[in-house]
Amino acid sequence: MKLPRLLTEALDKQRLAHAYLFYGRATPKYQPLVVEFFRRLLCSHQNCKECRDCRQVENLNHPDLVALDGNSTKIGVNTVREKIIKPAGLTPARAGRRVFWLNDINRFTPQAANTLLKILEEPPAGTIFVLTARSRWDCLPTIRSRCQWVRFPVSRLEDDRPVKEVISTVWDQENYSDEDINRWKKLLGGKANASQINWTRSRARGFITFLIEVIRRCYTDGEIDFEINDKFDLTWNLIPGLTGRIDELERGTQPLLIINSIIEKLYYPEAEKEWLNVI
DSSP: OOOOHHHHHHHHHTOOOSEEEEESSOGGGGHHHHHHHHHHHHOTTSSOSSSHHHHHHHTTOOTTEEEEOOOSOOBOHHHHIIIIIHHHTSOOSSSSSEEEEEOOGGGBOHHHHHHHHHHHHSOOTTEEEEEEESSGGGSOHHHHTTSEEEEOOOEEOSOOHHHHHHHHHHTTTOOOOHHHHHHHHHHHTTSSOGGGSOOOHHHHHHHHHHHHHHHHHHHTTOEESSOOOTTOOOOTTHHHHHHHHHHHHHTTOOHHHHHHHHHHHHHOGGGHHHHHHHO
16 A cells, blocks of 8 residues: 655655645555554554555454454543543553554544544644544544644546436436536646636536536545645535536526636635535
């Protein structure tokens, strides 16, 4: 499993942050990445992949590894105290450091997140935390600001026919061309401006549906065949607002105004609550 350059350089130079936020894909997909990172951190034989440390990390049962990977169950204050704060204060058993995997930070209740914040503000020496999330906006701003962000882009595919089939299914009376699809890809890739496209109501409906499908695939670690603008953060919670934009189209709002508004929200997802309240 290949780690991002940011992590490999930090490992090589031993300039590690005390907390990382991995984001950009479905949280169940992070285990191979987290295991590889922790194996590099805890291996006593310089990344051998065969020693006892490596095998135990692979099985998530290394004595210096705490993994809250679990399922969708909410995590409360008591769990944070017993599973994170208490072991963080113990002396590492073998590796000289203790590592924590907090999978799907969105599972933490607000009270638990605030309790976690205290240890992120003053981490014990030799502790490294990895938080995983679909979007960096799943974290409280105070937690997000204390982590180094590591974005994992979604995978790529050579064929976009499944996406086109989805759009055609939703709007069965419409006919979207390959040229339309390619323009939408360029727009999301930051290689085109919305004002360069002739936005009919039909084309705007198709683009919004296309964007919803792209977001869905980002969250399921699905496959898309183009790069998304690095400045965009496609959060699941954008979808209700996008469906509301389709309603606005039906009420007669100018398509270009709606598309420009959507692009703005992709740049500034922290404003999505205001956006949802307006619709």
